Amino acid sequence: MSTPAIEGWFTTGPEPALLASACTECGNLAFPAEREFCKNPACSGESFETRELSRRGTVWSYTDAQYQPPAPYIPAADPYVPFALAAVELPEGLVILGQLANGFGVNDVKVGSPVELVVETAWTDEDGEKTMWKWLPTRSDNEAEQESVK
Ligand SMILES: [Zn+2]
Numbered sequence: 001m002s003t004p005a006i007e008g009w010f011t012t013g014p015e016p017a018l019l020a021s022a023c024t025e026c027g028n029l030a031f032p033a034e035r036e037f038c039k040n041p042a043c044s045g046e047s048f049e050t051r052e053l054s055r056r057g058t059v060w061s062y063t064d065a066q067y068q069p070p071a072p073y074i075p076a077a078d079p080y081v082p083f084a085l086a087a088v089e090l091p092e093g094l095v096i097l098g099q100l101a102n103g104f105g106v107n108d109v110k111v112g113s114p115v116e117l118v119v120e121t122a123w124t125d126e127d128g129e130k131t132m133w134k135w136l137p138t139r140s141d142n143e144a145e146q147e148s149v150k
Pocket of ligand 1: 023024025026027028037038040043044045
């Protein structure tokens with residue numbers, strides 16, 4: 001069985017999406033979803049709607065995680081395999097940190113590279129597979145065009 005590693009943060013299926021909260025007073029978006037008080041200092045909103053965020057964004061920054069983080073981080077592989085992390089800016093203006101998809105590293109992205117949200121198995125335990133959102137590097141339309149000209 002496969003279940004999200006964190007309940008309520010993202011949808012699964014062929015077109016997964018991150019779940020943000022939108023303040024019903026001012027529309028301010030928050031991820032992870034806000035449930036108590038609006039983060040907009042000028043707003044006293046306390047009720048929220050759930051919104052799916054854009055599935056595509058651009059790399060805002062990225063790094064390589066060469067050292068195993070401390071508990072409660074659960075390594076996907078033993079021995080530890082370094083992975084790449086990307087902070088991705090979505091059209092909504094939010095910057096969301098996530099791992100790059102399996103098989104991709106820091107050499108596959110640049111600041112401004114297009115990426116798309118995917119859901120992959122993060123680790124497997126006695127309850128089955130736990131899934132997590134990841135950022136899959138994609139080619140921009142521009143790059144695809146240049147490729148077809150060659
Ligand atoms: Zn608000």
